[in-house]
Amino acid sequence: MRLLEIVIAREAKEALDKLLDSEEVIEKWVSETVEEGYAIKVLTQDEYAKELLNSLENRQHCRVIIHAVEGTLPKPDVPEKEKEAKVRIGKFVALSKEELYSDIDEPVKLSLNFILMVILSSFVAGIGILKDNVAIIIGAMVIAPFLGPNMSMAFGTTLGDWPVIKKSMVTGIVSSLIALVISVLWGMLAGNVGEITMDPGIAYDDIVLALACGFAGVISALSGQGGTLVGVMVAAALLPPLMRAGLLLGGEYYSDAFNSFLIFCTNIICLNIAGIITFYLAGIRPGRWWEKENAKKKTRTAFLIWSLALALIIITILLLRKFEFSTRVMPGN
Incomplete structure (x- = not known):
């Protein structure tokens, strides 16, 4: 898993919320910063972190800090469609550039x-x-x-x-x-x-x-x-x-x-x-x-x-x- 800490300007938050509104995002936390912006922490799986970072790369007034996550408590919920599959081959898991x-x-x-x-x-x-x-x-x-x-x-x-x-x-x-x-x-x-x-x-x-x-x-x-x-x-x-x-x-x-x-x-x-x-x-x-x-x-x-x-x-x-x-x-x- 990866924890992405995103610092973004206030006017760009709405567009970011739409990007983060997906099932690949396990959980997110939003806090207001002193410089008229927001600090958003996003917990996501490794295979989706790279895609999310690619989407964030060209956004202005945005700083992303990447943290590796050893584990969480409680354990993240597994989507129902994954629970039904007996054998699942995931995506090519790769670190972001x-x-x-x-x-x-x-x-x-x-x-x-x-x-x-x-x-x-x-x-x-x-x-x-x-x-x-x-x-x-x-x-x-x-x-x-x-x-x-x-x-x-x-x-x-x-x-x-x-x-x-x-x-x-x-x-x-x-x-x-x-x-x-x-x-x-x-x-x-x-x-x-x-x-x-x-x-x-x-x-x-x-x-x-x-x-x-x-x-x-x-x-x-x-x-x-x-x-x-x-x-x-x-x-x-x-x-x-x-x-x-x-x-x-x-x-x-x-x-x-x-x-x-x-x-x-x-x-x-x-x-x-x-x-x-x-x-x-x-x-x-x-x-x-x-x-x-x-x-x-x-x-x-x-x-x-x-x-x-x-x-x-x-x-x-x-x-x-x-x-x-x-x-x-x-x-x-």
Whole structure:
């Protein structure tokens, strides 16, 4: 449930009352404010809060504060039509874009804390890779803040919000460069880089896995289930292939480094494609009609670019397999 605290001017209250006169509103409380207006508290279900916020977005002289509700006493009454249904599949439950700004966009800031988390997770991942310790590598994936910029970029793309897209791109590029520089220098100094377990050759199921992780990550964010993202961070595996690529590049194992970097790029591309599709299907849109048109154009353009990049990855997989096959059938091998 959500509790919406709406502060509105006196002259706009009548129109708001008509909007709130629906069965989706569980309960509302009205109090007069000192500035010739009203403060209205509205209790509603999660799936209807987003629709209500979309309707309120373009109203002038209106401020909405959103509160998450853990529970109420007494329990809200269930409408009769819902009581009669034995099995009911509800609407796609998603947080409003205002809440998603707080959950997805705000944490993706290139702050000192963010950079420190990237550096620390890079060292943890490097140690795990060199020791061939899966537990350490998983720990690095959990603490690495690499998933956030990609989800934020897909979110900003769907809204056509260039500042969000720009911030996500800068944060993602800087964090990737930090990890890559650390791993390359580490690979140049370490003497046992050639003994690490290599990434397996990239295959089509890697693409399917990355897409599934992207869909799962965005759905968990839309549902407000932040704890589920830990599993997505592990399954998406963004940091380990990047670190492995840098270590191998520093150790002059170029073909193996290219394979690991290809896996990293594939995961980035698929996460963004899945994110754009899921946010779009969830109805994440700007409020004003001209912003919606701008967002559509940016969404189509970004989706086309990511799709072309994925097509390039698929072509690369085909070429690599053809090269491996021709190498195996050559005489004398």
